[in-house]
Amino acid sequence: MTAVLSATVLAVVALATSTSAASSGATAGPQGLQRLAGAAIPFTPPPGAVFNRPSGTPEAKHRIINRIDSAIASTRRGSTIRIATWAIDIPKTTDRLVAAHRRGVNVRMVLNHKADSAQLRRLQRDLGTDIDARSYAVVCRNGCRGSQLAAMHAKFYLFSQAGRASKVVMVSSANLTQGGIFKGWNDLFTVVNNHRLYVGFRDVFTQMRTSQPAKTPYKIVTTPAGRFQARFYPRPGDGTRKTDPVYQDLTRVRCNGVRAGTGINGHTVVRVSMFYWTGLRGEVLARKLLALDNAGCIVKVIYGAPSPRVSAILRHRGKNDGIDVRDSRYDFNREGTVDERVHTKYMLVSGIFGTNRSASFVWTGSANWTKPSLRRADEVTLRIRSKGTHSHYLTNFRDAYRNGSRPTPYSN
Template identity: 35%
Template sequence: MNGAWDMHNARSLARLATVARRSTVALTVAALGVAFAVHGAGPGADPGTASDVRQAARKVGSYTPVTGAIFNRPVGTRWQQVAIFRHVNKTIDSTPPGATIRMAVYSFAEAKTANKLIKADRRGVNVQILFNHHKEYGPEKRLIRELGTKRGKASFARFCEKSCRGEKGNMHQKVFLFSKAGSAENVVMVGSNNMTRNNAVNQWSDIYTVVGDPALYWTYAGVFDQMRQDRIQSHQFINARINSFGPEFYPNPSVVSQETDPMWQQLSQISCAGAAPGYGTPAFNPDGTPVLNPDGTQAHNTMIRLSHHAWNGDRGIWLARKVAELKRAGCDVRIVYGIGIGGAVKAILANNQIPMSSGATGKHTHQKVLFLSGVFAGNPASQVVWNGSHNWSDGALKRDDTVLRVEGPQAFSQYNANFEDMWANG
């Protein structure tokens, strides 16, 4: 996969999403070759939804989300368990009248979060929520009663019966979008967390927040606006390259083999030998002596870490074989796996002597995370994280899911620290 923006999809999203900040956004999307429609608006406004700003029901909070990762810790204190919920809830409280909240969440059972969303609507925030229809939780039904289901309104809450944009599957995203919160604008949150108690206390999850990137925000908002239509889209798989981010959106019915799988293609861009100094991990010979570069310094190999809830099926097998191939080529690979790992996948990984852990405390990963330090796409000094809601399974290809690729040392160090916590204490 070359990461280039599919211009057909760009034009489709441009028709769906309008941009609030002309001077900032127009320059950003012009550099991408994406022609979003632009309308003037006041601070905090979101002209993508027409509504009268209602009288504020209460004072708006001052919490300002920042770019970076947040993790819950199911083996920790209650405060640590609900860290992601707290981040989302405080952001809701800090969304001002006239702004828009968009959420697409597979499971939503948090009454506290539902209350905050209803209060936000009453103070003049446009609140738009999509759920999957596998189960009707009480807070979901309350939001539907309070906000209504008419997707043309400024506020609504509704189920997608199957995949919102595809023919089968389901709505499996965990995406939270805020046009403004505190002093931040264009807030994108992508992760593996459902809004349920089980997710907080029994599962390791993550959420990655990006603040102040209008092109990324409006790409996610555009896909959301396709999802709210709840009908099959002609171009379901969308991938883009936006600054240091690489968002992908499923379903992807075109995947029929490993060569057509976007994740397999990205794994194929990893090389194991030749990581730059300070990247990857030191390389050693079978006898324990260091592998040396021609200049006498110690060589480094690419480090790969995976934390996956569900990894199974034919697709899981070909991705496992690719990971095993990388291990045999010298990459330093470790895996935390969840309850959805398939027996064939687990056998492939184990037979290639890849260290694995499922957690010893009854808590399991719900993440869908891959990250590396070393050689990616020919760059020996890469640090890249893939997170989101997308499992490595056959079924995941049919679902509304997202993968967010994030490049840079901040995301890598945050996810690496979380992985080591899971490895030692999970």
């Protein structure tokens, strides 16, 4: 048993070290690929959340990509990897995908056609672009399942088998890019051995690969007892609040009378870490958060790319001293571009949600709070009902609050 554990630790450490040390370096080369294409490493993806820290240690920066790379390297011949992501530009991850294909793993990828890169072209050379073949790397021309005026923006990673786990679903805010490592705070949440959730993601991926609009693109998959709920966008609608799932979630939040064990001093707490937050939809959601704060909820926000109007709404002092708003944008070299900010898209609720007076929920995924993310783009949001998961995300929120953002001035 000790020997097996030691081998596992050594394999994962070796993989993590090579990825962290040279994520932007050259490819492995023929001999390196031959070595990688050998036996799968003894790694099993653990369930739950993992977060990177773009301003942290090399290990902290690479936590998410190392987890994905290790899962890829743990797949055995005959298993299937399915990846939907905006872009890929990391040679080491490409090496592992090509090696898995050569090992006999079915490697299937859907990406956005606007995010061209040397690594995408390499994957298309090695895996091909025939969706009827066992492996392929294809791009969606604008939307995959929805509007042809939108973009493929989903970020999920599926493994029929990885180590001792089967039916692995990973949902993330991170693409397979250098920016996801060094410039953005990101998250990755893993679910293992869950048949209903895995099949739901697999079926959506199968639709996405054809790059043809689906008759009913908005799809909800809920697991027994409602612990997990995946929402696949776009969500066609008339533009009203009734057809915005996020707004409807916020209408189920009540602020006062929380039972012990959740919330703060009897008040529900809503925390949002959101990258892109713009337009009329963004303004409506911002006003709803302000209304919750006025009603007695404790609302805390970290944003990465808000419109000026959304920022002004959030910073309005309101009835109870206003929302606690933090700006995560940093321009370290003062050249006029953002070097670091939150790229996460999650919301946490601790308190009253619906009829549950001691609820702990997390919503996370790829969807920004914009109209295109709701109505046109390929996106996914995973809702998790779990006090433990909420606690893990709360730790990340506090880290980004204290170490990756700064307060914004209020407006009256």
